[in-house]
Amino acid sequence: MIEFIIKLHPEIAIKSKSVRKRQTLLLERNIKTILLRTDSNIEVNNNYDHLTIRCPSEDVAIQQQLIDRLSCIPGIVHFSEMQSSTFSSLHDIYEQVAAVYAGQIQNKTFCVRVRRAGKHDFSSIEAERYIGGGLNQLVASAQVKLTKPDIVVALEVRKDQLIMVRKQHQGMGGFPLPSQSDVLSLISGGYDSAVASYLMIRKGLRTHYLFFNLGGAAHEAGVREMAHLIWQKYSLSHKVKFVSVNFAPVVDQILETIDNGLMGVVLKRMMMRAASTVAEKLGIKAIVTGESIGQVSSQTIANLNVIDRVTETLILRPLIYQDKQEIIALAAKIGAEDIAKSMPEYCGVISRKPTVNAVLAEVIANEQNFDFAVLDQAVQDAKVLDIRTIDYQAEQQADVVTVLAQLPADAVVLDIRSPEETDVKPLTVEGHDVVELPFFRLASQFANLDQSKHYYCYCERGVMSRLQAVVLQEQGFKNVSVYRP
Numbered sequence: 103m104i105e106f107i108i109k110l111h112p113e114i115a116i117k118s119k120s121v122r123k124r125q126t127l128l129l130e131r132n133i134k135t136i137l138l139r140t141d142s143n144i145e146v147n148n149n150y151d152h153l154t155i156r157c158p159s160e161d162v163a164i165q166q167q168l169i170d171r172l173s174c175i176p177g178i179v180h181f182s183e184m185q186s187s188t189f190s191s192l193h194d195i196y197e198q199v200a201a202v203y204a205g206q207i208q209n210k211t212f213c214v215r216v217r218r219a220g221k222h223d224f225s226s227i228e229a230e231r232y233i234g235g236g237l238n239q240l241v242a243s244a245q246v247k248l249t250k251p252d253i254v255v256a257l258e259v260r261k262d263q264l265i266m267v268r269k270q271h272q273g274m275g276g277f278p279l280p281s282q283s284d285v286l287s288l289i290s291g292g293y294d295s296a297v298a299s300y301l302m303i304r305k306g307l308r309t310h311y312l313f314f315n316l317g318g319a320a321h322e323a324g325v326r327e328m329a330h331l332i333w334q335k336y337s338l339s340h341k342v343k344f345v346s347v348n349f350a351p352v353v354d355q356i357l358e359t360i361d362n363g364l365m366g367v368v369l370k371r372m373m374m375r376a377a378s379t380v381a382e383k384l385g386i387k388a389i390v391t392g393e394s395i396g397q398v399s400s401q402t403i404a405n406l407n408v409i410d411r412v413t414e415t416l417i418l419r420p421l422i423y424q425d426k427q428e429i430i431a432l433a434a435k436i437g438a439e440d441i442a443k444s445m446p447e448y449c450g451v452i453s454r455k456p457t458v459n460a461v462l463a464e465v466i467a468n469e470q471n472f473d474f475a476v477l478d479q480a481v482q483d484a485k486v487l488d489i490r491t492i493d494y495q496a497e498q499q500a501d502v503v504t505v506l507a508q509l510p511a512d513a514v515v516l517d518i519r520s521p522e523e524t525d526v527k528p529l530t531v532e533g534h535d536v537v538e539l540p541f542f543r544l545a546s547q548f549a550n551l552d553q554s555k556h557y558y559c560y561c562e563r564g565v566m567s568r569l570q571a572v573v574l575q576e577q578g579f580k581n582v583s584v585y586r587p
Contacts, residue, residue: 104165105184105265108133108153111177111275115151125306129153129177129278132339136175140167169271174335176304177281178273182256185268192224195257195264196236202268203255204241211247212237215254220261229259277306279340284308285418286345286381287390288373291325291445293429294392294421296332296438301420302390303336310342310386311489312377314349317569319576322346326492328441333489335437344492345380346485349373350545350573351476357540359471362522363457366400367465368472371412376481378415384486388416394424399456408460507587509534509558515585516557518544518570529560531585541570548574558585 114125130148133155137144141164145156157168172181185202189195203212214234216226224232233255238246258265285302289295289311302309311329315322329344352372360368377389393401400409410417421429433439509515509531517529518541529536539547541561551557559567564586574582 103160103186104157104168105186106155106157106168106172107182107184107267108155108172109179109181109273110152111179111273111277114177114277125177125278125281126150126153128281129175132175132177132278133172135339136171137168140164140171144168172273173271174274175278175339176274176276176306176336177278179275180273181271182267183269183271184265186263186265188262189259189264192229192232195229195259196233198264199233199255199257199266200237200240202266203237203253207237207241207244207253207255209243210252211245212253212255213246213248213251214257216257216259218259220259222259229257233257274304274336276304279303279306279337280308281306283388284310284384284386285388285390286310286312286377286384286386288312288314288377288392289325289329290314290392291321291328291441292392293426293433293438293442294394294397296328296392296442297429297432297436298390298392298420299329299332300336300432300436300438302418303332308340308342309337309390310345310384312345312347312380312389314347314373314376316349316353317572319572321569321572324441324445328438328445330489330492331438331441332436342489343384344487344489345384346487347376347380347480348483349376349480352376352480354543354545355473355476357520359473360468363455364460364465364468366398366456367405367408367460368469370400370405370409371465371469372477374409374413374415374417375477378413379481380484381415388418389413390418390420392421392429393419394421394426394429397426399458402458404459405457408462408465411462506558506583506585509585510556512556513585514555514557516559516582517561518559518567519561523562541566544570544574545577548579553579553581556581556583558583560585 110126110129114122117125126148130146130153133153134146137146137155141157141159143158147154157165159165169183172178187198189198214230214237216229218226234246237255238244256267282305285307287295287299287302287309289299299309299311313322313325326344333342353369356365356368356372374389381387381389393406395401395403399405430439433442513534515529515531515534515536517524517536517538520540524538537551559571559582561567564584567584571582571584
């Protein structure tokens, strides 16, 4: 049998009695919901200032699963792995303790603390002195220190049972779900949105996900995988929604009607409009983004101010002051790095020379040319999914485009860069025809090209070319690959 003692996050402990009771009950319920999936025989007891978990199974694999799960439940600051056994004498207790702690106290200071319940031929102080003296003699590099030692050997003696802390594990901290309101997190699959979503969950907010699809099924599959990972690891106790909005038509409108320098800001304003509408439909009062001051052009103070003016819905930015390296480090810690590093920055391909100091009046004037019916239709056609039903592994088996550095003899290069880019740096490929067709016109004009030929999409960074090739393949065009010299 294994036993865990769960310590509450300190911010829970300082709450009023009623609030503390509610949050403790929420934590108890969440622990039961998650751990019973691993072992149906688990017992969870609420002891006001801590919780105890007993698992009768001796299976090491099950015990490890419990530890992994407990470390990812919001509201737990740390938990102790307890070992329970019988004893025959005080010396027997010492031998059992030495077997566990001898290695841990090497080159460290320690003290022994004993709590007793029942009748024994020794007192708690006598037990502390005997066990502590024995450990001090056994481990020459260890030193007894009664105040602020490196390690506290905590023991509990209940009748003929010895209970000791085998190991202490760090918890996630924060508040239990859903001690706060629901939020809608704008997720792109990258580092920022993943970490922002995690931080909201840690604060006890049930986090739903909103995805603006700019890259077809392959893009959505990757983002679904990220959202599913965060939900399954950190908020498995509650069901959440995954909303997908096809934003490609909106981007096409922006590229056709908005001044080049304002495209990024207008895109973010359109996303906030759409997010506010979706949030209202779901009864959610706040939107979460992964924006950080100065990280990209749209995230300056001036631009964020213009973006926020488009909606009255509360916008939360938990990463607003953090550096990129800090965000990446936290992404690695929560297990989101592998997926995030494979996701390109889709929004970064909109504008060639974006403004960093947008003027609200100028932005509003530009938006007069925008057909808002396109935005309304995109929101209306949004897919709302239960995240539990997402089979992201199956969706990842979408067609994978061929990427070539050396072109076959009959290949036609399709330059999908914006006109501004092609004017500055025209593309020439010796021995091959080059057709200029901006990526935002591909969906409507690719069918007009000679379909007997095979086309190789090209862009500067290789991001948009791969995305557009996937989109065209989804539309049934198999004569599309990617040229990446």
